[in-house]
Amino acid sequence: DTGVSQNPRHKITKRGQNVTFRCDPISEHNRLYWYRQTLGQGPEFLTYFQNEAQLEKSRLLSDRFSAERPKGSFSTLEIQRTEQGDSAMYLCAVLDRENTEAFFGQGTRLTVV
Amino acid sequence: TQLLEQSPQFLSIQEGENLTVYCNSSSVFSSLQWYRQEPGEGPVLLVTVVTGGEVKKLKRLTFQFGDARKDSSLHITAAQPGDTGLYLCAGAGPTDYKLSFGAGTTVTVRA
Numbered sequence: 001d002t003g004v005s006q007n008p009r010h011k012i013t014k015r016g017q018n019v020t021f022r023c024d025p026i027s028e029h030n031r032l033y034w035y036r037q038t039l040g041q042g043p044e045f046l047t048y049f050q051n052e053a054q055l056e057k058s059r060l061l062s063d064r065f066s067a068e069r070p071k072g073s074f075s076t077l078e079i080q081r082t083e084q085g086d087s088a089m090y091l092c093a094v095l096d097r098e099n100t101e102a103f104f105g106q107g108t109r110l111t112v113v
Numbered sequence: 114t115q116l117l118e119q120s121p122q123f124l125s126i127q128e129g130e131n132l133t134v135y136c137n138s139s140s141v142f143s144s145l146q147w148y149r150q151e152p153g154e155g156p157v158l159l160v161t162v163v164t165g166g167e168v169k170k171l172k173r174l175t176f177q178f179g180d181a182r183k184d185s186s187l188h189i190t191a192a193q194p195g196d197t198g199l200y201l202c203a204g205a206g207p208t209d210y211k212l213s214f215g216a217g218t219t220v221t222v223r224a
Contacts, residue, residue: 006155031210042117042201042214043156056209091155095210100163101146102205102212104155 003027004105006092012111013082020078021108023092031099032075034067035091036060037107043091049075082112116140117202119215127223129191134200134218137184142204145185146212147176150199159187192222 003026013019025032031050035043046065047057051072061067064082069075079086092105117138126132136145144163148156160169162178162185169176173196175188189196199219203212 004155033211035212040216042203042216043212044214045211048209048211056211093155093212099210100144101158101161102203102210103158104148107153107155109153 004092004094004103006090006105006108008108009106010109010111012113015084015112016081018078018080019082019110020076021090021110023075023077023105025073025094028073029094029097030072031095032069033093033095033102034075034077035093035104037089037091038087043089046077079110082110084112086110087112116213117204117215119200119202119218121218122216123219123221125221125223126192128193132189132192132220134187134220135184136186136202136215138204139183140204140213141182142213143182143207144205145178145182146203146205147185147187148201148203150201150217156201189220192220194222194224196220197222 005024007022033048034046037043045058047067049069052069064080067077089107089109091107093102120135146161147159150156160176165180165182167178173190177186199217201217203214
C-alpha cells in the first residue's frame with residue numbers, strides 16, 4: 001500500500017508566523033520527498049530523505065525551511081517566519097518498494113495572509 | 114525553470130473527441146511518469162514509461178515514450194467529462210529518483 005496522508009489539508013496563517021506540516025506514509029518506504037506547487041506550475045522538488053537521512057535540499061529551500069524524518073517513517077516540514085511567497089501546495093511523495101514509481105499525498109494548501 | 118515542456122497549456126474539447134498532450138525535454142530521463150491532478154488534490158499516477166519507443170495503453174489512454182527517451186505523449190480517445198484535470202509529465206533521475214515536472218496541461222472535457 002503506497003498511501004500517503006498529509007495534515008493539515010489547509011492552513012491559513014499570518015505573515016511572520018511559523019507553520020508545520022506532517023506527512024504520514026501508510027506503510028514503510030525508504031524514500032520520502034517534499035515538493036512545492038504554485039498556481040499554474042508543476043510541483044518543484046524541495047528535499048528528500050533516505051530513511052531518516054536528509055540527502056538533498058533544493059535551493060528553493062531557504063534557511064526558513066526545515067524538514068525532518070526522525071524515525072524514518074513520518075516527516076515534518078516547518079516554515080519559520082512565513083512570507084506571502086510561501087503560499088503554495090506542499091506535497092509529500094514516497095517511492096514504491098521497487099523504487100520506480102512515486103505516489104503523492106493529497107497535499108497541504110498553505111495561504112499566508 | 115521547468116526541464117520538461119508540456120503543450121498545449123490548455124485544451125478544451127467536447128465529450129467524445131480525441132486529444133493529445135505532449136511532453137518534451139532536452140534531457141534524457143531514466144523513466145517518465147504521467148500524473149493527473151484535480152484541484153486541491155495531489156497528483157495521481159497514471160503510468161510510468163521506461164523503455165525508448167514504449168507504448169502503454171490504459172483503457173482510453175495511450176502513452177508513448179520517444180525512442181531517445183526525451184519526449185512523450187498522452188492520447189485520450191473519446192474523452193469524457195471525467196477526464197477533466199491537470200495532466201503532468203515528470204522525468205525521474207537515475208539514482209535519486211527526484212522528479213522534474215512539466216507545467217502541466219489543463220484539460221477540460223465539456224458534456
